[in-house]
Amino acid sequence: GFKMGIVGLPNVGKSTLFNALTRTAAAQAANFPFCTIEPNVGEVAVPDSRLDKLAEIAKSKQIIPTRMTFVDIAGLVKGASKGEGLGNQFLANIREVDAIAHVLRCFEDGDVTHVEGRVDPVADAETIEMELMLADMESLEKRMQSIVRKVRGGDKEAVQQERLMKAAMAALEEGRPARVVEVDAEDRKAWNMLQLLTTKPVLYVCNVSEEEAAGGNAHSAAVAEMAAAEGNSHVIISARIEEEISQLEPEEAEEFLGEMGLEEPGLDRLIRAGYELLHLETYFTVGPKEARAWTIAQGTMAPQAAGVIHGDFEKGFIRAETIAYDDFVTLGGEQPAKEAGKMRSEGKSYMVKDGDVLHFLFNT
Numbered sequence: 001g002f003k004m005g006i007v008g009l010p011n012v013g014k015s016t017l018f019n020a021l022t023r024t025a026a027a028q029a030a031n032f033p034f035c036t037i038e039p040n041v042g043e044v045a046v047p048d049s050r051l052d053k054l055a056e057i058a059k060s061k062q063i064i065p066t067r068m069t070f071v072d073i074a075g076l077v078k079g080a081s082k083g084e085g086l087g088n089q090f091l092a093n094i095r096e097v098d099a100i101a102h103v104l105r106c107f108e109d110g111d112v113t114h115v116e117g118r119v120d121p122v123a124d125a126e127t128i129e130m131e132l133m134l135a136d137m138e139s140l141e142k143r144m145q146s147i148v149r150k151v152r153g154g155d156k157e158a159v160q161q162e163r164l165m166k167a168a169m170a171a172l173e174e175g176r177p178a179r180v181v182e183v184d185a186e187d188r189k190a191w192n193m194l195q196l197l198t199t200k201p202v203l204y205v206c207n208v209s210e211e212e213a214a215g216g217n218a219h220s221a222a223v224a225e226m227a228a229a230e231g232n233s234h235v236i237i238s239a240r241i242e243e244e245i246s247q248l249e250p251e252e253a254e255e256f257l258g259e260m261g262l263e264e265p266g267l268d269r270l271i272r273a274g275y276e277l278l279h280l281e282t283y284f285t286v287g288p289k290e291a292r293a294w295t296i297a298q299g300t301m302a303p304q305a306a307g308v309i310h311g312d313f314e315k316g317f318i319r320a321e322t323i324a325y326d327d328f329v330t331l332g333g334e335q336p337a338k339e340a341g342k343m344r345s346e347g348k349s350y351m352v353k354d355g356d357v358l359h360f361l362f363n364t
């Protein structure tokens with residue numbers, strides 16, 4: 001599954017946000033196996049109104065949303081790359097996630113201590129990015145000698161690795177994250193193998209006060225500007241509001257959102273933004289028993305998409321009976337779509353599209 005790591009300086013609202021995320025997910029998840037895997041790891045349902053619509057049409061007994069994992073990675077402080085705070089553990093945890101949700105304190109509150117004694121989310125973002133860049137430089141330096149030795153020994157793969165490591169190092173030495181390096185398709189795999197922290201996509205989460213949740217404030221505007229310049233994205237959230245919502249019944253929650261001038265919980269936006277950041281898509285399997293959403297990376301071929309359900313589906317893949325979401329909904333279900341000639345039989349070279357309703361045929 002896909003994993004998003006929640007990072008940020010101490011006291012910015014990470015735990016508040018993480019707890020709200022997992023509690024809301026637990027409440028919504030009466031009919032799917034939700035779990036808090038470890039105290040700091042939680043799975044949340046990806047909100048998708050299309051799934052409810054499909055289930056309604058097919059009269060499915062169960063609705064099973066697709067899920068995303070959030071990891072609360074505490075312990076980043078200035079000096080983490082030098083082993084301060086929970087430094088090394090922290091960095092190891094980040095290596096394992098697919099993307100970073102970077103929580104930034106955008107609320108003023110004299111009662112909540114800021115580690116640097118002032119509210120400045122852009123400077124905070126730089127502090128954390130700097131630690132990640134230092135950690136990347138250190139890990140590259142450690143590996144460089146053995147790579148150079150391998151290159152001298154005539155190792156072809158090492159030549160490619162050395163070239164990519166040098167490109168990453170050049171960017172880092174200029175004070176830029178490794179994600180600014182342009183990487184060709186044929187280098188992509190070797191590049192990912194470097195497992196650099198600053199190649200992970202970043203979603204800035206501006207934690208604002210309750211009153212500012214709808215429109216943000218000057219701090220979140222500064223973050224938005226920074227994110228745009230970097231090609232990263234941002235969302236505005238009040239962790240406090242999310243915490244309160246997570247304790248309300250659905251009707252109460254809706255009313256509360258209305259009072260706050262919000263259309264939907266910030267968590268829904270956060271999860272969706274994470275989904276976009278990771279270039280993920282959803283396909284559906286729909287029947288009378290259940291309607292279910294599945295997550296794939298953009299560009300996934302039909303057999304590999306089938307493999308998300310079960311390895312045997314991929315191995316024995318024959319074809320995928322495919323109905324586009326809009327056709328399924330407009331025509332009123334599988335049978336009418338079929339009669340209208342809107343059910344396509346797709347083979348191994350079919351690239352699955354977001355919203356496809358699929359039925360896999362496979363050899364066992």
Ligand code: GDP
Pocket residue numbers: 008009010011012013014015016017107108109112207208209210238239240
């Ligand atoms: P973490 O160290 O980043 O995990 O931060 P916490 O989630 O533990 O929050 C630190 C403190 O800030 C707690 O006392 C929270 O209640 C408080 N806090 C979190 N979000 C907000 C907010 O939006 N406004 C205010 N005033 N306080 C907040």
